[in-house]
Each structure stands twice: as structure tokens, then as C-alpha cells.
Amino acid sequence: MKDLETNKRSAWQDSEMLECVSVVPEMPDTASFSFRAPSGALFDYQPGQFLTLEIPAPVQSGGVVHRTYTISSSPSRPRSITITAKAQADSIGTRWMLDSLRPGMRVKALGPAGLFTNANSSAGKFLLISAGSGITPMMSMTTCMWDEGQDLDVVFINCAKRPSEIIFRQRLEHMASRMPGLDLKFVIEEPDLYRPWSGYQGLFNQLMLGLMAPDYLEREVYCCGPEPFMQAVRDALAGLGFDMEKYHQESFGAPVESAADQPDLDDVVLDDDSSAEISFALSGVTAKCSETDTVLAAARASGLNIPSGCTFGVCGTCKVKKTAGEVHMVHNGGISEDDIEAGYILACCSHPIGKLAVEV
Structure with missing residues (x-):
């Protein structure tokens, strides 16, 4: 009977406000906010897409701000939807969410939208590379593949300032311990005080890439993070002869909604004939x-x-x-x-x- 009731549920439309059901701290100034549709509607989206939230803000900021957040939950779990947000020093919307958004409160949301997804990829092997909160779409994609029972062949690389700032680390390690094919690689800039680190340390580079994913030429690459980080990843791949047609990126600063909004990647392409x-x-x-x-x-x-x-x-x-x-x-x-x-x-x-x- 419950399955029949679920099948009759309509898909959530952004004309309906979202109700916050949980706020889970992930690390300092970062939390996961989960929402449900008060009507009981289900969420239909592709892993890697984003939501735009309409957030109350101080009067001096205009009273309302719109902020875009990548969905960190998976469409394979359609009863709720989750975004994971990190507040920067000058944050307004995210800071309000961390300080004031609590279960039971409702917010207006637009979406889901965005082109950054592996939902339609025919690739069997993936290389997911992220930095900081750019890990959120990678978490959505990986969870979706996990839930669908796919034979995973994923090298999952995340770069962070310190080990304590790796978002979703415990959840990812739990998933990797339960199913082969999810290969986690974390890169940190510096260890936490009094906690030795035996993994990769420094800035992500070509040498690390070759060690982490020796078969990178065979993989479909998805990258998300600050633009300088993504530029370094593109340079590393291009310098190693990677087919950049198999490279996809999404800046967590400016997700794109349509193909027309995709930025031109003005990268240097070396030419034997030049x-x-x-x-x-x-x-x-x-x-x-x-x-x-x-x-x-x-x-x-x-x-x-x-x-x-x-x-x-x-x-x-x-x-x-x-x-x-x-x-x-x-x-x-x-x-x-x-x-x-x-x-x-x-x-x-x-x-x-x-x-x-x-x-x-």
C-alpha cells in the first residue's frame, strides 16, 4: 500500500515552499540543510544539479538575497532534498542559514537546474576531482550510483586545507568500505595540529594525478571547485594528453543553467605545427x-x-x-x-x- 501511495505522489514544483527538516553541522561554518515538500511531493532532479534559495537578509542588503547551492543529496532518495553550504567571511545568505535556519521554517526555492551531471554519461569509469565545498555534486553523483547498484569504478579526489575540513569524509569512507570500486584520495595543504597525516599533501598536480589514477586517460572527468583550482586541473590533464572532450566542470561560485551560459575555457592548447x-x-x-x-x-x-x-x-x-x-x-x-x-x-x-x- 505504501508503494502505491508513493507512486501517486507528484513531483515537487518550485511554486511550493520547502520546509527545513534538519540542520547537520559538517565542519566549522559548514552545514547540510535538508528539506521536504509540505505537500509530500517527491523531488525529481539529476545528480549534480543545484537549487537557488530565496533567503531573508538584513535590511541593508535589500531584505532578500538569492543564493545558489549544489544539491548534495541523491535523487535516488526522493523524499527530501539536501544542500550543503559553507559560509565565507563575507557571506550574507549562507551566514543567515547557519545562524537562523531551523527545522520547521520554510524558504522559497527555484529549480532544480544545471547541466553538471553524469546522469546521461555512457562512461563506465569516472574521475571526480573537487576542492572544498566543490565536493557536493560529487557526493550526489556517487551516492546515486551507489544506490542504483552500479558496479562502481570511481576515483574520488577531494582537496582541502586540512583533514578536519574534508566534508563528507566519514560518509565516503563508510561507502568505500562497503563496496569495491570507490577509490578515495584526499589531498590536504597542511595537517591538523597534533594529528599526523600520511596521505597526499601539497597542491594537486600532475604527479599526484598519475599516482592516484594511472588510467586517467580512460576516465570521464568531472571537476568542481574555485576557478584557480579547476584551471590547475585542466592544465594538468591537457599537459598529459587527456582528451578534454571528456572533461566537465562546474564552479561552485557560478553554476550554469543552460548550454548558452557555459563559459568558454580559454586554455592554452599547444600545437606541434606552431x-x-x-x-x-x-x-x-x-x-x-x-x-x-x-x-x-x-x-x-x-x-x-x-x-x-x-x-x-x-x-x-x-x-x-x-x-x-x-x-x-x-x-x-x-x-x-x-x-x-x-x-x-x-x-x-x-x-x-x-x-x-x-x-x-
Whole structure:
């Protein structure tokens, strides 16, 4: 009888307000807010989509603000819908939710909407890469595949400031302990005080990618996080020859609703047929090469010696100063932002764009 009653329920429409049923703290300034439809309607959406909430705000902010949040729950559990929100220092809407939204209160919501979903993918192997609260759509996708009984082949990478700031860590570890095929990889910038960390540490880079998912070329990639993070992921993948047609991204700062809203990814694409010219100023040598050649390779081909070690952009041994021109550099932590601003490059992972001059 209950199944028959469930089948008769209509799908929730955003003309009906949502009623908060629970607020679960996830970490400082972050909580999961679950809602139900007062009418008993069910939620129909695709994993990875988002809701836009109409939130009361201080009068000086206009009285009402609209904020967009990725749904962290799965459509396979349609009786409720959950968003997970993190308040930044200047948050207005999310701060109000953390301070004031409680079970029983109702809010206006628009959606669900968005194109960032693996619901229609025919891929059998996924690589989900996220940073911070960009983990929310990945949680929705993974839970949905889990609930549907799919044979999972998912490498799930999340990057966070500290281990204590990894959202959904315990829930994901529980899922991974119950079913093979969910391979969790966490990357942190620094460990928590007095709590040793034996996993990956630093900024996500090509070397980590190769260790975490050696078969990345065979996987469909979904990425979500701040734009600089997603840029680093795109650079790492493109530099390793990944087919970027299999790459999908969603910024948690600006989810898109339609294909027309998709931002153009103005990434550098190196071309074997595009020529470049490098002037090694101290040696008086000028070398012609392709954009796909590195400065280090061009120097060696010209009989010049630039000291080098790892050749992967890690050790920093091949740091040289660029005096003119531009390069495309995808390093793995071997050079600081201060050095880059001062004009230094790593020869092993820098590709010349047009004419270039370096102090070699």
C-alpha cells in the first residue's frame, strides 16, 4: 500500500515552499540543510544539479538575497532534498542559514537546474576531482550510483586545507568500505595540529594525478571547485594528453543553467605545427622549435646545458629567468609564485609561445 501511495505522489514544483527538516553541522561554518515538500511531493532532479534559495537578509542588503547551492543529496532518495553550504567571511545568505535556519521554517526555492551531471554519461569509469565545498555534486553523483547498484569504478579526489575540513569524509569512507570500486584520495595543504597525516599533501598536480589514477586517460572527468583550482586541473590533464572532450566542470561560485551560459575555457592548447623561437641570451644561441617542445629540450638540442633533476617541475633545479616573451608552464610545485612574478620559469615544463628570451 505504501508503494502505491508513493507512486501517486507528484513531483515537487518550485511554486511550493520547502520546509527545513534538519540542520547537520559538517565542519566549522559548514552545514547540510535538508528539506521536504509540505505537500509530500517527491523531488525529481539529476545528480549534480543545484537549487537557488530565496533567503531573508538584513535590511541593508535589500531584505532578500538569492543564493545558489549544489544539491548534495541523491535523487535516488526522493523524499527530501539536501544542500550543503559553507559560509565565507563575507557571506550574507549562507551566514543567515547557519545562524537562523531551523527545522520547521520554510524558504522559497527555484529549480532544480544545471547541466553538471553524469546522469546521461555512457562512461563506465569516472574521475571526480573537487576542492572544498566543490565536493557536493560529487557526493550526489556517487551516492546515486551507489544506490542504483552500479558496479562502481570511481576515483574520488577531494582537496582541502586540512583533514578536519574534508566534508563528507566519514560518509565516503563508510561507502568505500562497503563496496569495491570507490577509490578515495584526499589531498590536504597542511595537517591538523597534533594529528599526523600520511596521505597526499601539497597542491594537486600532475604527479599526484598519475599516482592516484594511472588510467586517467580512460576516465570521464568531472571537476568542481574555485576557478584557480579547476584551471590547475585542466592544465594538468591537457599537459598529459587527456582528451578534454571528456572533461566537465562546474564552479561552485557560478553554476550554469543552460548550454548558452557555459563559459568558454580559454586554455592554452599547444600545437606541434606552431613554431617558436628561443634566444638563449647569455650563450648567444637562438633555437627554432615547436610550441610543444620544452625550453629544456630546446636547450639540449642546441648543445646547451641547463642543470635539471626530476624533469617534472618538482625539484626546481632547472629554474631560469625569462627576459622576454611568454611560456605555458605547468609545474608540480617546484617554483614559487614570487619567483614566477619575478620572471623565473622551470625549463623542464615551460613551452615557448612565439619568441622567447631566457638567461642561459
